[in-house]
Amino acid sequence: MGRKNSVGIEALKKSHTALGVITVEYPAFNLPIVGGSLLIAAIAIFHVFIAQFSVGSGVLLAFGERRANREGDADTIAFLRKYSYAVLLIPYVVGTITGVGIWFVISVVHPRALSAMIHLFVWAWAAEWTMFVVDIAAIYLYAHTWDRARPAAHNAIAWIFAGSSTVTLILINGILSFMLTPGGWQPLAEHGFWTAFFNPSFWPTTLARFFVSLALAGAGAIALLAIARNIPSATREKMTKLAYTLMLPTLLCPVLLAWTFLVMPQQSQQFVMGGAVAMMMFLAVGAVCFAILALAALIAMVRREYTPSVLAASLLCLFAFLSYASFEFVREGVRKPYVIEGFMYSTGVTTPLAKGLDRRANLTLLSERGVLSAAPWAVPAGKKISELDPMGKGRAVFVAACAVCHQSRTGYNALQPLVRYWTGPMIRSYLDTMHEQKPMMPPFPGTDDEKDALTVFVTSLTQRGSP
Amino acid sequence: MNPELIPSPDMLGIPAKPLPVLVLMNVTLAAHWIFIGGAFGATCIVLLNTLRRTHQDAAAKINHTILIFLPFTLSMGVTLGIAPLLFVQILYGNFFYSANVLIAMWWLLIIPLVIGNMYLFYVAKNHLQARERLGPALPAIMVAVFVVVASTLVSNATLIQTPQAWESVWRFHGAALFFGDAVVPRLLFALFGLLTVGAMFVAWMGKTGLISDEEAAGHAVGVGLQTALASALLQVVAGGGWIVSLPADQRRTLLGGGPITLFAAGATTAMIVTAVLLFAARNSHSRAAMSAGTILYSFALVAIAFARDGLRQATLAPYFKLSDVAVNPQWGPFVLFLVFLAIACGAVMALVRLARPARIKHDSNS
Numbered sequence: 001m002g003r004k005n006s007v008g009i010e011a012l013k014k015s016h017t018a019l020g021v022i023t024v025e026y027p028a029f030n031l032p033i034v035g036g037s038l039l040i041a042a043i044a045i046f047h048v049f050i051a052q053f054s055v056g057s058g059v060l061l062a063f064g065e066r067r068a069n070r071e072g073d074a075d076t077i078a079f080l081r082k083y084s085y086a087v088l089l090i091p092y093v094v095g096t097i098t099g100v101g102i103w104f105v106i107s108v109v110h111p112r113a114l115s116a117m118i119h120l121f122v123w124a125w126a127a128e129w130t131m132f133v134v135d136i137a138a139i140y141l142y143a144h145t146w147d148r149a150r151p152a153a154h155n156a157i158a159w160i161f162a163g164s165s166t167v168t169l170i171l172i173n174g175i176l177s178f179m180l181t182p183g184g185w186q187p188l189a190e191h192g193f194w195t196a197f198f199n200p201s202f203w204p205t206t207l208a209r210f211f212v213s214l215a216l217a218g219a220g221a222i223a224l225l226a227i228a229r230n231i232p233s234a235t236r237e238k239m240t241k242l243a244y245t246l247m248l249p250t251l252l253c254p255v256l257l258a259w260t261f262l263v264m265p266q267q268s269q270q271f272v273m274g275g276a277v278a279m280m281m282f283l284a285v286g287a288v289c290f291a292i293l294a295l296a297a298l299i300a301m302v303r304r305e306y307t308p309s310v311l312a313a314s315l316l317c318l319f320a321f322l323s324y325a326s327f328e329f330v331r332e333g334v335r336k337p338y339v340i341e342g343f344m345y346s347t348g349v350t351t352p353l354a355k356g357l358d359r360r361a362n363l364t365l366l367s368e369r370g371v372l373s374a375a376p377w378a379v380p381a382g383k384k385i386s387e388l389d390p391m392g393k394g395r396a397v398f399v400a401a402c403a404v405c406h407q408s409r410t411g412y413n414a415l416q417p418l419v420r421y422w423t424g425p426m427i428r429s430y431l432d433t434m435h436e437q438k439p440m441m442p443p444f445p446g447t448d449d450e451k452d453a454l455t456v457f458v459t460s461l462t463q464r465g466s467p
Numbered sequence: 468m469n470p471e472l473i474p475s476p477d478m479l480g481i482p483a484k485p486l487p488v489l490v491l492m493n494v495t496l497a498a499h500w501i502f503i504g505g506a507f508g509a510t511c512i513v514l515l516n517t518l519r520r521t522h523q524d525a526a527a528k529i530n531h532t533i534l535i536f537l538p539f540t541l542s543m544g545v546t547l548g549i550a551p552l553l554f555v556q557i558l559y560g561n562f563f564y565s566a567n568v569l570i571a572m573w574w575l576l577i578i579p580l581v582i583g584n585m586y587l588f589y590v591a592k593n594h595l596q597a598r599e600r601l602g603p604a605l606p607a608i609m610v611a612v613f614v615v616v617a618s619t620l621v622s623n624a625t626l627i628q629t630p631q632a633w634e635s636v637w638r639f640h641g642a643a644l645f646f647g648d649a650v651v652p653r654l655l656f657a658l659f660g661l662l663t664v665g666a667m668f669v670a671w672m673g674k675t676g677l678i679s680d681e682e683a684a685g686h687a688v689g690v691g692l693q694t695a696l697a698s699a700l701l702q703v704v705a706g707g708g709w710i711v712s713l714p715a716d717q718r719r720t721l722l723g724g725g726p727i728t729l730f731a732a733g734a735t736t737a738m739i740v741t742a743v744l745l746f747a748a749r750n751s752h753s754r755a756a757m758s759a760g761t762i763l764y765s766f767a768l769v770a771i772a773f774a775r776d777g778l779r780q781a782t783l784a785p786y787f788k789l790s791d792v793a794v795n796p797q798w799g800p801f802v803l804f805l806v807f808l809a810i811a812c813g814a815v816m817a818l819v820r821l822a823r824p825a826r827i828k829h830d831s832n833s
Contacts, residue, residue, distance in 0.1 A: 025474040026564055029571035029641050043578075088538075093585045096542050100549060101578035107556075108571040108641070111474075111564035118556045119479040123800035126491075129549045130804075130811035136546050137815050140539040141822040153821040160814055160821075187479060193800045350478070357478045376471040381634055 024348045024361040027377040029108035030403060033411035036109030037404070043105050045328045047098040049321060052209060054091035055169045056217025056246065057083070058162030061142070064242055065158055069151045075235040083224055084143040092139050110404065112348040113339040120196060121175045128171040134164035166210065173209055177201045180335050181263055182342060187357055200263035208256040211249040212324065218243035219320045226313035240306040247297045253290070265341055267439055268334035276440060279333050286326030289319040337435065337442035345442035347401055363445055371446035375400035394457025397450045408461060416461040423464065428455040468631045473786055474561040480793035481557055483801055492554035493772035499551055500768050501664055502544030507613045508665010509533045509540065512694060514606035528683035529690070530601055532672055534592035538585055545581065558789060559627060566626035569633060571641030573619045584612045614658065618644060621654045628782040652709035659702035666695035667761055674757060688752045696745040703738050720781040727777035730770045737767035
């Protein structure tokens with residue numbers, strides 16, 4: 001590599017916002033300013049939102065077409081045809097690829113977490129994959145055979161689509177809910193897969209997600225009714241009624257969320273109840289948006305308002321997204337300091353539960369050997385740990401143990417604004433007890449010597465700039 | 468290299484014996500290639516058709532039908548790619564994730580590129596419908612996107628089995644692709660293979676009546692078979708170039724006998740016989756020759772997947788052996804997967820039967 005490039009990379013390293021940071025064992029990718037974890041959250045929330053919309057859409061199409069076939073209602077069929085194209089063009093074009101995209105992103109930001117999840121749930125994911133194949137075949141055939149297939153056969157395609165996409169929701173929710181509430185799961189225990197899959201929050205979250213899917217499909221139908229022209233008022237009324245009916249089950253979501261709350265780990269409950277301001281704020285935003293949505297739908301039903309304007313429909317979709325995204329953000333956030341509750345910290349270091357199993361980056365091991373023993377990518381090429389000065393070593397510890405969640409100077413969760421007025425002794429003392437002072441933080445995964453080095457580095461970010 | 472840089476295999480172990488996972492990975496990878504090849508090759512033929520000076524009406528009709536099918540073909544290709552993506556993580560996760568990170572910018576770029584291409588299919592189809600002619604610019608962009616994505620994936624697959632290159636690639640912090648160790652001939656081999664598949668797709672579109680205009684259908688079969696023949700031969704040549712440019716130890720492994728050589732020889736033979744069948748069918752448009760060629764080429768893809776994996780195992784042997792990884796079987800969930808697989812096969816067959824009266828017409832709603 002040329003001299004010019006070397007200089008550029010050195011500059012990147014010094015800025016601490018280089019594209020690459022290191023987590024334990026792996027090199028890992030970090031998007032400057034945004035950060036890897038926010039990137040995962042963004043793509044995951046977006047994907048799950050549109051994926052759930054498509055699950056509910058299958059049910060809406062199947063029900064709507066069956067009724068229209070019975071009544072010989074060509075206008076409603078014409079609307080459903082438009083709706084099926086919308087489902088194809090948005091969730092199935094973007095959803096298919098962002099679904100794979102989530103793995104692409106997690107694999108470069110948090111490979112150890114992805115690896116553990118894949119090794120535990122590969123057969124559930126493989127089963128889900130088989131249903132994806134059915135989904136894709138079904139929605140393309142459905143959207144392209146309105147004029148060609150017999151009506152009953154065409155409706156049967158919709159039911160197959162609704163069934164397969166609902167099964168994908170159930171399968172993925174078993175995996176997602178495990179991350180927050182693993183229940184009695186023990187690594188490598190007999191029947192561990194089933195314990196993990198049917199974890200304590202599996203049922204309430206599965207039901208809640210299914211109900212939300214129906215509501216999102218309803219909101220999508222209302223948006224399309226508001227935008228589309230030349231829809232007869234009778235069809236508009238029928239479809240809006242169906243959309244509102246699909247939204248009704250979400251009224252049970254508060255009960256299901258309360259059920260989920262009750263089975264959540266105690267610490268996560270505390271975060272929601274005020275222990276973490278950000279989580280409380282997002283929960284409040286989600287709840288308010290949900291209440292507005294529910295109230296608007298109820299008032300519209302009572303007043304028989306079946307012709308929502310484009311503005312009203314847009315607001316409906318916006319509030320649905322905000323509500324959904326907020327709850328998803330809280331679900332991700334209250335899991336801290338774990339990425340898999342009780343098993344793996346957000347740093348990729350495993351908890352004492354995996355002692356004996358994880359022979360490289362387990363907390364117990366690292367507190368004896370040091371985090372850098374498990375993070376060879378953090379040490380500059382050609383150097384040994386013992387050759388690093390305190391500042392260099394501190395920087396290496398930062399990228400190995402902190403950078404997966406924290407930027408150093410600017411950007412999402414940046415350290416500098418947090419420690420601006422701190423002193424060296426304050427930082428050093430905090431490292432000993434950070435997991436007690438701030439329950440969202442994992443315990444420091446290293447030796448006292450590494451804490452000293454990290455103190456030197458973090459102090460360089462403060463206003464004083466030195467201990 | 469510093470062996471410490473290679474992460475350890477996952478602590479939870481492989482949830483089945485490696486062999487069934489390996490077979491699933493290679494077979495599903497071949498299925499993925501078939502649909503992705505269908506999308507890439509058919510897009511190349513759209514581009515070639517836009518450059519034609521003769522039979523422009525027939526070319527436009529062929530392009531219209533191809534563009535109707537492209538979103539489905541690519542969606543299915545991406546979806547079928549999920550399975551080998553799962554299984555490669557189970558078997559080689561520690562190498563796979565490292566390779567992803569090392570070319571992270573390009574790896575992540577795949578997502579917006581593929582989404583963009585999907586919408587370009589619709590834009591091109593609507594453009595063709597509205598103006599009855601499609602220029603080469605849009606198809607050229609679509610083909611270019613496929614080539615960038617394929618380059619990234621081939622670079623990634625090569626990095627997985629080249630840990631000794633990791634440190635030098637990491638100096639670019641995810642911003643550069645890896646082009647060492649025979650990546651370019653390997654990429655050409657892959658692209659010609661995908662083109663062969665896609666050209667066969669187009670030939671079958673003409674043969675099975677998906678293109679309703681008789682003249683256009685005949686042209687589709689002709690163009691498809693001729694392109695498939697040319698690209699199959701070029702693939703064999705590129706394959707030879709790939710073998711020649713491999714590091715000596717890898718070449719010895721590939722040619723030195725044993726199962727890898729058997730798979731490689733099987734794939735080469737299947738490709739050559741496919742080319743002969745395509746040559747025989749190019750004028751007669753014989754359904755029997757086309758069917759035999761298609762089946763044989765599918766076997767060639769499976770054999771390539773196994774040979775490729777065998778080479779990877781041999782290359783990684785100094786650092787890692789699948790046989791050394793702990794196995795913690797999950798038989799119940801494995802059976803669950805097989806049940807779902809059977810249900811899915813049944814459901815897809817039922818879907819095709821339910822939609823059977825379907826024939827694509829050139830209407831504005833398709």
